[in-house]
Structure formats: structure tokens, C-alpha cells
Amino acid sequence: MTDNKTWTERSRLLWGDERIDELSKAHVLLVGLGGVGGMTAELLVRGGIGRLTIVDADTIQPSNINRQLVATHSHIGEPKAQVLATRLLDINPxxxxxxxxxxxxxxxxVELLDRHAYDFVVDAIDSLSPKVYLIALCKQRGLAIVSSMGAGAKSDPTQIHQSDLSKSYNCALARSLRKRLRKLGITRGVPVVFSSELPDEEAVIEIQGEQCKRSTAGTISYMPALFGCQLAAYVLRHLTLTPKQGA
Known part of the structure; x- marks a missing residue:
């Protein structure tokens, strides 16, 4: 088996032994393993995170293949979380x-958040109600969290940003989230990844029969993945930044 210092050699060359060893002791909770969350999970593990809790109830569907890391024809019908788990453990046994x-x-x-002392929480949920509740519970507990906004109906990678939720714009999910969180007394202090590109309204359709979702949007392969890159970068950098470098 390849030892930890061998496969993290290039990361150590960039960030040094102390920072990479720090990441190996960190515990991250990641909720949602779709196009955004699946990429986030892989990059966190390749970045050296040593402990990870992943949450998703969905199975892989043909419509996932255009954008989701674990979605292949050979895995259709299988649980996303289990397929991804096999891949992550192959990266770092x-x-x-x-x-x-x-x-x-x-x-x-509530039980999930109180089960462990997480160092970071990543919200890659694509449904509003559980997204609101997860963020609110994390804020109540003082848990560091970063949240993904909508990657659907957009295609310009140059308009993806990291910002506070209060400064996001041109994103319907962010707008609804701000409104719901405001009612809970949360107006700032929620870092997000969002796109400022105006959505293609023709790419959004109404749906029925899905929990907490009223519509779905067209997507292109790279946009959810790039959101996942931004989320992983935010977590890895904020878990290793020293006071001199800023938070």
C-alpha cells in the first residue's frame, strides 16, 4: 500500500508537511453527492482530508450521466453514496x-450534526428546505459551513464566485435562501459559491413527485464540477490558513 507521504508528495511540496498533516486530521461533513457534491468529495480526499462523512439518499439515474462523477451506465440504479465511497477509498485507503x-x-x-465535532460542513443540497435547516443548525452550533447555490441553467464558468450569501445575485436559489434565513435572523456570515450569470429561463421546467423540489434545470457537464472545485478549495484553504494569511 502506498503510504500517505508518497501520494501527498506534490501537495506537501506546495503547502508543506504541517498543513497537509493538519488536513489529514480534519473531519468534514458533506451533504449532497450530485454533480457538485461528488466532485467536492473527490477533491477533498485528494487534497488530504483524513475523515469524511458523506450523505445522500439517491440512486444513480441515466439523467445524471452528463455531469455526475460516479454516474456511468454500469452503475445505474446503485446508491450514489456507496459508489462514491468505493472510489474515495481507492484514492485514499x-x-x-x-x-x-x-x-x-x-x-x-439534528442527530447527524451532534454526532461528531466536525471541522467543516459542506452543503451541496439542491433542495431549499433541508438547505435552510442545515445552515441554520450549523450557525446555531458555530460550525463552519460553505454552501453551493444553483449551477443549473447556467454555462459561463467565468461568472462563478465565492462570496457571502448576502452579496450573491442573479441566483434564484440564493434569493429564496436569503429570504428564508432572514426569517430565522440570519442575514450574513454564510459563505457560498454562486454564479452571477443570468439563468437561461428556457432551461428550467416544473416537476412533480420529488421531495422539496418544484423545478429542475438543464445542466452542462462542467458547471456543477466547477462549483465542486470552488467548494473544495474553500474548505481546504480555510482549514489550513494561518492567522497571518487571513481567514
């Missing part, structure tokens, strides 16, 4: 990985 194949609701979300 020493990874401490907890897999939760469940749709988070109020009661089990």
Missing part, C-alpha cells in the same frame, strides 16, 4: 469514511 444513505429531515439532521 486510509480515509476514515462514514457513509449515510438517507434523506435528511429535521430530526435526523
Amino acid at each position: 486510509q480515509l476514515q469514511l462514514e457513509v449515510i444513505q438517507d434523506f435528511l429531515k429535521d430530526e435526523n439532521m
Whole structure:
């Protein structure tokens, strides 16, 4: 088996032993393993995160193949979380990985957040209600969190930003999230990844029969992946930045 210092050699060359060893001790909770979350998970593990809890209840569908990391024809019908878990452990066999194949609701979300002392939480949920609740619970507990806004109906990678939710614009999901969180007394202090590109309105359709979702949007292969890159970068940098470098 390849040891940790061998496969992280290039990361150590960039960031040094101390920072990479720090990441190997960090525990990240990642909720949502679609096009955004799946890429986030892989880059966190390749970046050296040593402990990861991943949460997703969905199975792989043909419509996922255009953008989701684990979506291939050979895995259709299989749980996303389990397929991704196999891939992550192949990247780092020493990874401490907890897999939760469940749709988070109020009661089990509280239990999940109180189960461990997470160093960071990543919200890659694409449904509004559980997204609001996860962020609110993290804020109540003082847990560091970064949240993904909508990557659908957009295609310009140059308009993806990291910002506070209060400064996001041209994103319907962010707008709804701000409104719901404002009612809970949360107006700032929620870092997000969002796109300022105006959405293609013809790429959004109404749907029925899905939990917490009223519409779905067309997507292109690279946009969710780039959102995942931004989320992973935010977590890795903020877990290793020293006071001199800023938070």
C-alpha cells in the first residue's frame, strides 16, 4: 500500500508537511453527492482530508450521466453514496469514511450534526428546505459551513464566485435562501459559491413527485464540477490558513 507521504508528495511540496498533516486530521461533513457534491468529495480526499462523512439518499439515474462523477451506465440504479465511497477509498485507503444513505429531515439532521465535532460542513443540497435547516443548525452550533447555490441553467464558468450569501445575485436559489434565513435572523456570515450569470429561463421546467423540489434545470457537464472545485478549495484553504494569511 502506498503510504500517505508518497501520494501527498506534490501537495506537501506546495503547502508543506504541517498543513497537509493538519488536513489529514480534519473531519468534514458533506451533504449532497450530485454533480457538485461528488466532485467536492473527490477533491477533498485528494487534497488530504483524513475523515469524511458523506450523505445522500439517491440512486444513480441515466439523467445524471452528463455531469455526475460516479454516474456511468454500469452503475445505474446503485446508491450514489456507496459508489462514491468505493472510489474515495481507492484514492485514499486510509480515509476514515462514514457513509449515510438517507434523506435528511429535521430530526435526523439534528442527530447527524451532534454526532461528531466536525471541522467543516459542506452543503451541496439542491433542495431549499433541508438547505435552510442545515445552515441554520450549523450557525446555531458555530460550525463552519460553505454552501453551493444553483449551477443549473447556467454555462459561463467565468461568472462563478465565492462570496457571502448576502452579496450573491442573479441566483434564484440564493434569493429564496436569503429570504428564508432572514426569517430565522440570519442575514450574513454564510459563505457560498454562486454564479452571477443570468439563468437561461428556457432551461428550467416544473416537476412533480420529488421531495422539496418544484423545478429542475438543464445542466452542462462542467458547471456543477466547477462549483465542486470552488467548494473544495474553500474548505481546504480555510482549514489550513494561518492567522497571518487571513481567514
